[in-house]
Amino acid sequence: MGDIDDTHFETGDSGASATYPMQCSALRKNGFVMLKSRPCKIVEMSTSKTGKHGHAKVHLVGIDIFSGGKNVKKYEDICPSTHNMDVPHVKREDYQLTDISDDGYLSLMSDNGDLREDLKVPEGEVGAQLRADYDAGKDILCTVLKSCGE
């Protein structure tokens, strides 16, 4: 099995908003949040306050969920815990890998039979391993990450 998080473009999420608001204090580590207009996974979350009798502020460190490998994009933000933050809708779907085309595109099939062929083999180690496993005839399941229309 291989797991791939890849970037691809989709035309709009049928008009629905890409994010929803959530109170800062209710966010969780390993959850998602929009930082600098990018969908991020929260990898660090701590609270602090301004002065001893001040109110809580939340310090967030997130990484762009569509960045990976060598160019990880890390963002930080600090905001009062009463504020609402935008949280991206993040959807991860599993697809069965059915074919790899000559020009490097994947043929994927979802559980309910939908087909898609718009994703390229990812670069780097994972891609190489994926090709090797596919050539060896293994069954491969790919996870595709989708958020904010990407």
Next chain:
Amino acid sequence: MTDRIISELENAAGIIMAPPNVVSNEQRHAAESIFIDFRKSKSPYPICREILEKSQNHFVLFEAAEVLKVAIIREWSFLLDSDKVSLRQYLFEYITTREAAPFVRDRILQVLAIMVKRASIDDNGKERANLLREVENLIVNAEPDKKILGCNIITNLMQEYASTVKSTDVGLPWEVHFKAKKQFEATDLKRIFQFCIYLLSEAVKTDPPYSESMLQLTGYLLKITENVLTLIGIYEAVYEADAAPALKLTSSWSEIIFSPVLLPLMFQIYWKVRDLEQLAHHSLTCLVQLASLSGGIVSSDEVRHKYLHAYIMTLLNLVSNVTIKSKESLGVSNIVRKLVIFFIHDMPKLPDGVMDTLLDEFTRLTCNFSDGAALEQSSEEDTYFSDAFDNMLEAWSTIIQEFSPTENKLAECSKRIFNNYVQCHLAPPDGCRQSNNGDLEDIEDNEDKDRSRYKDQLQTIGVFGRVVPSHTLPLLFKLLEARIEKLVVQLESMHNRAMNISEAASLDNIFEDIHWILLISGHVLCMDSDGETPMIPSEIMQYSIEQNKRNETTLDATIKAIVAVESKVQTPPDFDQCDHVIRIVFNVLKLCIVEDYAVSITLGHFLSPEVGSTLMWFLKRWCLSYLLPVENYYQELSPTLIGCLGKDTDCAKLVVKYVIAKIQSNLYYFQSEPILLRDTVDLFCDIVCVKQKSTHIINTDSMRNLIRLHQEMEPGTLPPNILRGLFKGFVLAGVALQNPADMNSYYEMILTPLQQRCKSIVSQENFTRIFHEEKVQKVVIDLLECFIGIAKGSQMASVEILFCFLAPMLSELPVFLTIYNNYQVIVQLILELFGQCAKYMLCYLSPLDSKRLYESSLAMVQAYAKCNTGRLSTEAFAEENSFQDLALVLDLLTFILSKDCIDLCANANNEEINVTASDVSLFGLNFIMPLMTLDLLKYPSLCAQYYRLLVLINDIYPEKICNLPQDLLRTLLHSVELGLTNFGSDIVQACLDFVQGMATYIFRHKLLNTPFAEGLRPFLKLIMDLTLSHQINSDTMSSASTCIYSLMCCFQEDYQMLAQSLIDMQSDPMIAERLAAAFTNLTSLVAMTCDRQPKLRFRDNFEKFIANVHGFLLVK
């Protein structure tokens, strides 16, 4: 020949010392290896002497001294006595007649000291006495720089005897060291001390300013004196935490120590040098040590009284005449602390006036230090005064225990110190707290809060407060009332118009004041009760009783006050006659109302969450001790306290109502303050977990309101971890219901809504399509949080009902995990839930229920494994993610295993059980082991957890480990090998335990021909090599030795071969011979039966073996 070597060494030294751009890397390495070889040379004495004579190169000279040191340690027992003496004399002469660079000189001095020490073991210190005589001559008669040299020799000598860490360096076992030191102490140490005192008494005749050489010499003398006073007893105190051990002397020291001039002299010196930074410290340490005089020297009470009296008179003379400076405060406070520790029983026998003066001075010092500490806090640089203040408080808590609190003097001191402390923490005009000028720096929430940072301080202040409750309680409530009044005025004016800057500052001051008054009140009214039943302190109870007896308070007025909390009335009727404890609590509850009022006029964002937290803390503490007290715990009860807080009183119900209402409003209004909410939930859990109390809480309307509040809340509104705390509380409270039917219906009220929510989600037809929608996820997260809370709150009485409720959900969760396997938050919550169930519920569960939990856990781990084996990811932080998951899985496996150690289930009838704890653990382990890469093991906590689990499984199920499939076995042993070589000593310890356990098992069950035994075989050599090459530190050495013993029992031939090959490796026949002898001694009289007795004997032999072998064997 030697000249060639010298010039070669000098060249090499030149290369090593050259700047990096002049020489190449290869040249440097070549030069280094020349020195490395040089260090290994055998019998290097002539060549080193020649180098010392001829070479001018400091680096080479230093290396020569180093080589001498190593060689002497290694070859001491082969050297001829005449050679030793001549070498010693040569070195002594060398340093007394030549100008050597300081670092060369120091190394030679060390060699000399080692030689003298080694010699003293054989000749009972004759050589040492000779050397000392020469040194004394040097100091008395010679030039200033020779005097210093003399001091240096003494210092080095003492260091050699004192050092405990270096003991194996000189190739001596610990006992021999100890004996040598005792002998040194008994003879020459006293002589050194006397000699120093004599010289100091000469020095003290001149007044500062001192000449440079005089300064240096006095400094050395003081350092030596200090060392003498701290050196004694250092071995005995090796395991104690206190840095400076007590001055424990034998009676042979009487004459010197009890000489009437000694104490005055030492104090006089201190007085003279206290402004000289380089001397003051050493001199003060001498005084501190003298304050801890004990041992055989204080042969009778009379001797002790006399010494104490003399000490105190000189001490009083000093402290009443000078102002103590910040740096010396620490030393002075240490003197007080030590005096109290060692002489507390003698203090009452001091003449009357002296004791009173002493207590007065202690009080004055304490207050001074407290003031100083307050200043230090605002500057945040040094902590001399703060530490000194803590020392004084430690002394006081002993004093208060020892003396009857009714003594007027003590009451007066307590009052003064208490007042001073309160003042230091209040803003002007009442106090003298430094304002931090509105300095709004960011404070991280992981910083300690005041209540834990100043816990010890506050506890002692509480003790002071309870000595004089008639003073402290009125003081506290008056202060509190004034602050609340100010706060209300301020809030009202803010309601009408915007606040200006000075008002903002004064609001901050009010908050800080309230915060501290609450902290202090909480410690005066209640004592810390870690693990004990919280009680009303007897002093407070007594005070309340007496107040009532004297008609100063009445129950009626007290009740009126409680009733008046809610009303807008500022002062309840007959407030003067309200019990003082209740009056403080009245104010606290009032403060809660004021907070709610502020929220109601939309000023909630101006309140201080810190104060809110402190309020929750106070209420928790107070409720635990006072609210609904268990009456038969007390001999005497105050009618006012019991009348308004006892069970079945309307008043107590009111208090419960107020407290729960505040919990509710915090949960509702302050959802953005995680810390405040945590304290709120803590309060809730703690007041409902005492059965006798929660009986009276559970059936109240307030409780029902709280439950309703939660059910009406939108999912995902509370910060993480709060919901589980709330549910833990709900579940804990239920145990108070005696009647099973009541209990059932209560739990139904809590659990049914959860069940319905759960069902309504799962039963949705399109669940597999909508599961990733946020609103669905939120509900799932909320539910899991509640379940975790339920697991955490389980107790023996409730576990059956609760598990019955949870079990169906648990069995669903593996499916959930598969569905949500891409959503880490949920995956981790599921893992955590199972872990918590195993931790808090499993030990009470019946075999049948345990089996259900095992099955679900197994299915869950299987599901997790299926989703994660062979998974590759392009995601950043993938490693960190798997670390978090695996830590949770390891937790679960460890908790599950604990069922086999602690099983508190009442009816343990063994039915047919086909899934056991070990199956779950082993399956989990099978799955986890391949994932435990070296990279992941570099997370220290994960690493520790993993190895702990291995040891645990091995302890309980060695047979299952033996039967693991080949490849797993290999992975397992490989990770043990990694553990022995790659991580810290705790992991090494765990691995050694593991290997030892397995070896013992194999030996006992005669499994030598199994693949498992084969796998274990290489460990004998590995562990042997590790110990010989110093890679196992001394703490784990005894485990290593028993481990080696067990392995030897299994693989005796291997051991013989190993020993032989080590012997054969030695090129020097003499060393080979010694090694062979050492190996023979190692196993002499040790039976290879793997039993306890021979194992212990082997352990002792091994210690000697290692000390011996490290001396001559050069193992890289």
